[in-house]
Amino acid sequence: MYAIKIVTRASLDRETEHALQDEIAILGKLRHEHIMGLYESVATIDKYYLVTEYLEGGELFDRIVEKEHYTENEARDVCVVLFETMKYIHSCGIAHRDLKPENLLLAYRHSESNKQSDSDIKIADFGFAKVAPLDDSCNTMCGTPGYLAPEVIRKKKYGTQCDMWSMGVIVFILLGGYPPFHGSSPKVIFEKTVAGQFDFDPDYWGAISTSAKDMIRSLLDLDPTKRANAGQILSHP
Numbered sequence: 001m002y003a004i005k006i007v008t009r010a011s012l013d014r015e016t017e018h019a020l021q022d023e024i025a026i027l028g029k030l031r032h033e034h035i036m037g038l039y040e041s042v043a044t045i046d047k048y049y050l051v052t053e054y055l056e057g058g059e060l061f062d063r064i065v066e067k068e069h070y071t072e073n074e075a076r077d078v079c080v081v082l083f084e085t086m087k088y089i090h091s092c093g094i095a096h097r098d099l100k101p102e103n104l105l106l107a108y109r110h111s112e113s114n115k116q117s118d119s120d121i122k123i124a125d126f127g128f129a130k131v132a133p134l135d136d137s138c139n140t141m142c143g144t145p146g147y148l149a150p151e152v153i154r155k156k157k158y159g160t161q162c163d164m165w166s167m168g169v170i171v172f173i174l175l176g177g178y179p180p181f182h183g184s185s186p187k188v189i190f191e192k193t194v195a196g197q198f199d200f201d202p203d204y205w206g207a208i209s210t211s212a213k214d215m216i217r218s219l220l221d222l223d224p225t226k227r228a229n230a231g232q233i234l235s236h237p
Helices: 014-029 060-067 072-091 115-119 161-176 186-195 210-219 230-234
Strands: 002-008 038-043 047-053 104-106 121-123
Touching: 014 038, 014 047, 060 104, 072 121, 072 161, 072 230, 161 210, 161 230, 210 230
Parallel strands: none
Antiparallel strands: 002 047, 038 047, 104 121
16 A cells, blocks of 8 residues: 655746655655655656555644643653654654654554554655755744744754754643644644743643653753753653
8 A cells, every 4th residue: 555645847936846745755765664664756747646654543733632631651651653763864864843643643543453553654745844954954934833843933044953942842832732823813823832832731741740841841952052962862761
């Protein structure tokens, strides 16, 4: 079984077509058990076909909604997979730039007999990914409000550490069941993000360990040079 993403060329402007070609090149370069595999890409006169791994479990986003939140043990299992994969992606000099639960796909449907399915995760959708060997390789504002790093919103030059901020938001949602930066409009969300304004509501975080909160704070550090990288998170207690 395979999945095929079909893109009509007429619907693309030049910039979007270049981004799609970048996505194909980047996915062709990345080989990891927790990255959605691209097996083949075919360009015809009017369409692009991307032949990828077929993942039947749906989005991590839907699983979070279903569960409301994860226990620390469940979240830790998911985090080990995600941070090991991000360490690999960043070691290849690539920034994903759109990490969010909707772009984390589960390989298998959840069942009582397969409890492991929650950590059989694949990172997908490299449509905004960019080769970023340096801390100032990127300057485009792209991604999703609520997950964007403050340096991206401020239109400063940035690198792979923008992904670590997004990972901090994802871990916060896994454990708390709600996003750290929320508001009635993208503008409000951006203001809260740039101010680093979030708190651990005792009603949701009362049972969560100080160590887990400490890890989240190290990811949601406004200064990308002080923000924890994937390797540091993997050695966090």
